[in-house]
Amino acid sequence: MSLKQQRQQAIGRIIGQHAVxxxxxxxxxxxxxxxxxxxxxxxxxxxxLGVIKVRVPxxxxxxxxxxxxxxxxxxxxxxxRVLGEWVGEVAASGNLVVLxxxxxxxxxxGSALDRSGLDGLLGTVAGDDTLLCVAAPTTTGDELAERLxxxxxxxxxxxxxxxxxxxxxxxx
Numbered sequence: 230m231s232l233k234q235q236r237q238q239a240i241g242r243i244i245g246q247h248a249v250x251x252x253x254x255x256x257x258x259x260x261x262x263x264x265x266x267x268x269x270x271x272x273x274x275x276x277x278l279g280v281i282k283v284r285v286p287x288x289x290x291x292x293x294x295x296x297x298x299x300x301x302x303x304x305x306x307x308x309x310r311v312l313g314e315w316v317g318e319v320a321a322s323g324n325l326v327v328l329x330x331x332x333x334x335x336x337x338x339g340s341a342l343d344r345s346g347l348d349g350l351l352g353t354v355a356g357d358d359t360l361l362c363v364a365a366p367t368t369t370g371d372e373l374a375e376r377l378x379x380x381x382x383x384x385x386x387x388x389x390x391x392x393x394x395x396x397x398x399x400x401x
Contacts, residue, residue: 234314236264237274238333241294244280248291255292277307279340294336311341312381319383321374326362328377335360349373 236259243249243258252268252275259266266274275292283293315338318329330338339355342362349368354361364373378385 231314233274234331234334236266236270237278237337238331239264240271240274240280241278241337242333244292244294248285248289250289250291277311278337279344294340305345308341308345308347309380311338312377316377316381316383319374319378319381320386321370324364324366324368324370326364326370326374326377328360328362330358330360332358334358347376349376 239259239262240255243255243262247258249255249258252271255271256266256268259271278294280292280294282290284290315330315334316328317331318327320327328335328338335355335358339353339360342350342353342360349365349372351363351365353363362373362377364370375385
């Protein structure tokens with residue numbers, strides 16, 4: 230996992246656990262976890278993660294990851310970047326596609342996909358490191374998986390060169 234991925238994962242976790250009102254406060258909380266970054270870097274991270282400010286009881290504004298932003302469409306280049314950085318594996322079954330990400334990153338990929346308007350994608354459900362994508366009725370899981378693999382820059386496992394397995398005969 231890259232430093233950027235680790236930092237963004239930590240930002241998402243910190244924002245979920247603390248009422249963070251400012252970038253300097255966020256920098257301080259990151260530093261307590263051993264992560265050093267500039268304010269400009271954290272500002273870019275907040276933008277890439279889609280972090281927003283919300284008003285909480287008492288009137289204070291704090292950072293939050295949006296629950297649902299169906300009206301905000303993610304630019305295609307951002308979707309390609311997010312999938313390329315965070316998706317490590319894509320597998321299909323029926324009309325479902327499972328994406329594997331580093332721990333704590335599935336929600337970032339899910340948010341980008343949900344805001345992408347990607348043809349053939351009905352919606353996503355994110356866990357910690359696994360994302361379930363549901364293909365639209367007009368698309369198969371295999372078709373959606375191939376589209377997602379291409380966006381992530383991954384090779385189809387069926388196209389990978391064969392490696393001798395335990396069950397295969399070998400000429401010794």
